[in-house]
Amino acid sequence: MMLGHEFDMHFANLLLLPFRAFENGGVAAGVVVSFYYVVVVFIIGTLVYEIINYVGIEPRVGEANVTKRTVPAHWEWQSRGRAVMRVYVKDYEVLDLIIDGRKTVYRPIPWILERAKSGTTVPVEYATGRLNGKIKVKKFMYL
Structure with a gap:
């Protein structure tokens, strides 16, 4: 059989x-x-x-102008395993980084977020996408 x-x-x-x-x-x-x-x-x-x-993009080191802002609490759709449900997200802080004249939103881990100050310039290691030009932050503040 x-x-x-x-x-x-x-x-x-x-x-x-x-x-x-x-x-x-x-x-x-x-x-x-x-x-x-x-x-x-x-x-x-x-x-x-x-x-x-x-792939193959060498990260560059530059300077980023930092601005802190708070994203207000809101509802959003998220997937949990197989289920898609509406979830309440509490307000959280993000950093708006201006690198090479382009703005990108970055949400670092909490202890780095606490040490970042608005209106400062900090070193950042980043890569720029070859197809869409999007900035991807590799390392922030501590290089």
């Missing part, structure tokens, strides 16, 4: 699964499987984009 013989699928059959479902009259199943395929392709594309954006 061959265990798992009924699950023996070739790669081509797996790729054509939504179309086979449409052909066999399973429109709902075809739509669901197609949706999951789109989600998987989107996630893989996003990961590849992020990797290409920052």
Whole structure:
């Protein structure tokens, strides 16, 4: 007795699964499987984009003008495992950093946040994305 013989699928059959479902009259199943395929392709594309954006970029050291601000308490959608729920987020502090004339929002760990002062200039190590030009802070204050 061959265990798992009924699950023996070739790669081509797996790729054509939504179309086979449409052909066999399973429109709902075809739509669901197609949706999951789109989600998987989107996630893989996003990961590849992020990797290409920052791979091989040497971090630079520069100066950042610091401004502290408080983000007010608000409700937002968050995922907890498989569930997506609306969560109340208490107010928290962030740092607005101006690096090379561009503003970026940075939320460091609490003990660094306590030591940061508004209106100061501090050293920062950062990388600039090659595709979107977004600044990613690597090290802040303590280089």
